[in-house]
Amino acid sequence: MRLRLLGSLELEGVRFTRPKPLLLLAYLALEGSRERRFLAELFWPEAKRPLGSLSVALTQLNKAHPGAVRAHGRRLYTPLATDVDELIDAVARGAWERAVRLYGGAFAEGLDLCMGHELEEWVYQMRERVAVWVARAHLELGHQALHRGAFDRAREHAEAAYGLERAWGLSDPATTVELLRKSGSPLLDDFVRDHGRTEPVPCRVPRPVARHLGRREELETIERLLVREGQRWVTLVGLAGVGKTRTAIEAAQRFCRRRYFADGVVWLGLDADADADLPARIAEALQLAPGPRRPGWDDLAARIDQRSVCIVLDGIERFHPQAGELARLVVRCPNLHLLATSRVRLGAAEERCLYLDGLSIDPEVPGEPSPAVALFLERARRVQAALGEGVAAVEELCRVWQGHPLAIELAASWADLFPAEELVRRFSPPHLPRPRNGEGDLEALLEEAYEQLPPAARRVFPGLGVFEGGFDVEAAAAVLGADADTLAVLSDRALVWARNGRLGLHPLLRQLALRRLAQRPGEEAEVRSAHARHYLERLSRHVQELNRGDEPALALMRGDHANLRAAWERAAAWGWHDRLAPLAEPLLRFFDRQGRFEEGRRWFEAVLARAKDGGLRAPFALAAAWLWIRLGELETAERLMEGVAAGPDPALDARIEQNRGMLAYRRGDFTSAAEHWRRAAACALESADPWARTAALQNLAIAVFSTGDHEAARRFFLEALATQEAHGHEADMAKTYNNLGNLLRVMGRSDEAERMLNQGLRLARRLGLGQIEPFLLYNLGQLALASGRYEAALGRFAAALEGGRRSRERVLEASCHLNLGLASAQLRRWVEAERHLRQGLAAAWRVGEAAEVARGLVVWARLELAQENPRRACRLLRTALELPELRAHNRREAEELMETLDPGVCPEAPYRSPAEALEDLGVVTPA
Template identity: 25%
Template structure:
């Protein structure tokens, strides 16, 4: 029997596939004898009883074969060998066939580090990468040998070496060697390697020359015949200057300040130079070498007139003029556009604009390069670009309203930015460069954020308000609190309390958002903090209802009832929430008829409010009350199970489980309770998590699984203590006491309940205490 570790773990010759025990076996095979407590802590760091989890795993392995383990009271070992040493031997001896048979995939493929200790996760990753690295070196050696032999196929071996499952990214030197091998054979994986290298910041190429991708345009310039003019058109940064500098001819850069300043830079012009246009025409017509003019807009007016006259007469040398604007005469044009042949990851950084490509490849400031491109544009154009740049999907109507631009002005600004290759339609061509520039312009960004946000739908506006808050530190931005309330109300309606709290905690300032913060805290089980927030708000009916929820959770049932009744004097939402609270109070008091009536009223109000989730929760409450009253709950149960909601909330799952439990369908009930506990924990809903784990414990207890029941009660106690849930804490503690027949635990549960307003539960546990004393002979 042998343990195969490369690919999914497999115990050769058996059908045993449990990952954690097999990983334990691999660990023992490679690391030797280990202490039991160390293994338990490393493999089950989050388990309530790691030693028990270890015992279960060892038992599973012994069931496969009694020869797999050597176990004492304190230590565990295995005589079994795994295939790691076989792979290393094959790689050392260059036995390619054997290595390929062994390496079926990454070491322990499919096993993540999520539920392992940090030390064990580090060992798993190191072992995985070590084996993969040995196999990669073997394959890379095959590629080198193919090059030396001149037989071809080096690219295939290099591709295999590059893609070894489980391997870490190659070091820079190996990256370069693999790329050279792939590129030499034009292997398609060369592009994949280039993208990964770019993402990791590994340089594979020397900096490209500035004319990369402009060979066709350079050839066109070189082909201009004598007497003809070519107008080289393109925005700033597109590469006109570099293209002209690489061409054959006399290059003149536009100058101003005096008459004919640009043309006076010609080396053959005598001092002080011609004065009239006809004299200049004679000088220029006598030239044979091409004349190249860079930056037409900077040329002095006199030089412009002379050059346009020369172009119109079709006399003189080849003439090429670089300009950002269209020619004033009908002349042949060559328009430069952004480059498309870019390295991986360069498009969002540069938009194909050569000036930005150069900055990126030379590790220069993208923000500075972008600012240079924008310097020629007026403030309104820069403001429009910034406003479009902060939107994931630009909303033109909202943008126009935010900037108070008329239709013609908006169209003109968009056209200008598109001609400059800074926009493609309404989207920035180099969003990452724009972002880098905006990071240097916090005042401008704050301005466009606060101008735009009020014109967007709340869901679209919220990210802009949050960004503006980050820049200014202020939550008192016009419209922010209303948008915050809209979003967090929706999150709370979906039982997403953690997300709602994260948004509200740093930003809630208005009475509406402070109320929502109180609701989120209460839903998370932080009842004292919720009550503190709610107590600072005006005594509206809705506020009083949510205060009532908090004080009930803290043990004051009478106060909760008073506050709930005060809510009945409010609007529809307040009445719906008030009846909801009264239903919960009645259920706790075992007044099931009253609970059913209040839940039915609340459900009807929530239906009118178009709140399907809350209505469903109240249907659950009705079903529980009807079950207690001995009525048929089948229709309500089906409605709950067949709800159109995408994912049933934990509270609904918990209620379905409770009803199934009451109908003695314990196995089905356990599945719902466990799912409720998992869902509640994922949303950090401590109250529901505590209730769900308590139900899981009860069901395991009924099914005769004492260990699982004790573990579930412990998790319920932990969640209830974190959430300040006195009733649930006492209930779970008392249930654990019953399971373990522990009088001290029952006494502890009673001490929590006495004076906390949970008299019904206190009476029950007093009865249990007396029954226990009777069984044990105590007084």
């Protein structure tokens, strides 16, 4: 039992919320034993009978937790530990990470009590002491992070320490301010403002008309590179209208405010005249004293010399030929820094390029609109547009154009004439946002960039529009005959983005490419056909590796799924069904393992929508049906399977039996499920398909396990594992480790179980098997729960629940909630336990998982017994035991619980149905 004092006043595991008795307990825990009268007068100074008030408080505390307060003569004390004690110990030992984790908030935060002056002073002093300890921990961790070069972590700790300094008025925060400066925190501005620093440095930077929105990450990167990492020249590269100039202005203003450069920050716009004398322009911007002749590069370097100055060169692409001279200038002037904007990478050795994408479409501050949406709303207000309920449509428009600022501004300029939904329709691909007053024509800017390309790049660029979600050099060469040099030209001009071997087009540029390609009809058809052939061939080539779980094949599917889907849909539309049929089963395994059930069933239904021949439809119908079963839509799956009959193909028969077995299992008919899966294993053996056979053996093992035959289940799992090892099917091995580990857990062989599950978890993480990992975490949570490690169990189940939600494993979600409820009950957190059990039962009912509904009734019975309500527990257990879907090991658990009950507490009949039981428990179920 522990008393929680940081962030709240709470006696863990006990539903007791009276603040003054809890504060009394906190005082005794931190200050040691005290005499009764002293405590009575300290806590109830205005009471007529302080000792009587103290007695009432002691009675309440000891009723909530017997022995919470004990007496030794006239003195009172408590044996309870507190999180403040743990914090003090962590600080004393230099365990700074633990100290920060323990700090859940101010001491007794939110305490709303009428206290005497002396007690109030004690509470304030405790809050201040805690703040000092935690601030010290943050400073220590911040300096450690700085030494490692982890600037983001350093900044987080610096800001946390500074927040504590400001909130509690602690001693001079010089150390904190030093850390704020070195980590590049924007809170340094607050300090400068609050403490009145010396005169500002020279700052000749334009002042923007509108407020700056977003770009927090980019601004931090610019600052990190130029100020902390010693980079002397950073160029912001991006396509027209992406916001390079506006970002550079904001970065320069930030440099001025923080006085990073003693001799100031200077802005030089280079848009006007490409023939201008660049050294003279720079000298003029720096306000260097004029010499007897116009300065050349050598003279400019001598006159800048040791000056600590940052020059912002906006639009430097016009001076591309002079990049070498700029690089030499940076080398000769040790304190000179350049921040440039350009549509083209200049290619100097000293240049560090930062490619700008659009504004973020995700909120940077919780509860606030994203920077892209905020820009739209601000520009819409200029034309007095009232959007009303159209914010969701605005978000969609910003997402379509990936936050491109000029595209957003152009669309917003029409917001007074059209509602947001109409703007989305008018200005979504292939239609570009267009100017209202003739200024800032986005299409013209993009066409200009295209026309300035060399001939080889102009030839290749239109064909790049057929790629979806990016591509690689191999694909560009196979589909378009593009070489690496041509792609490099496009990347250097920001017409193609390139990251870690992947390339792609911004949606605006993709529309430009597709328009240009449409002007060449014969070439367009040839390019689209080449794209479909290439990606289907690539998929066929990787099928074996995909089923083994090889990382390159999995990476292909993850990275290129948009192109693969487009190729698949084109092949389906063109009637290439005979080419697609052999890929149906391997693709099904991929989608199943990755938990991408919705995406997979759409792939297969795209073929079903066009294939008329019954024989050709069968593999796609069965694949889609399996994924609908995984999504909990059993009736939809059955409808898809109605037109598919067994025949001479054993591979197809194996899939039919797999699907029928899973339908039976989901409805709690484990015996029928086992029979279907036995037939599936036999068909797979006949078709010499090791993947299908091991899948059937796995499912067969699960079915016989559910009937209570654990030894037979173990044999089937081991047979499946041996086959998988022989064929190198690592992805399937991870799944078998999970199932075998769970079986061994139920059999009481915990050490073996944990070894199996951890082996599976390592394999799943190495292969990126996001669908299997949550199951392994779930079963490791089951082990922790069985061994009494309830906090560890909560962590495992919570992680499994998050993974299950990502992969839409609805049955797993239900199971996680049920076990989170069980673990919370063991920790006597009754409110959390009931909440999780209600969510788990509702989820299981929603997907028709009768076995989990039955198990949930048994788990809830445990909760009722723990809260000393045997009558309802007995009724729930009787109801569960009448359900045929209750798994064998859950049935034994329910029977053992019944044996502990006195027959006299069970007068009521079972509920008439599970639905009645759920209604009585307050579980909301769909009709």
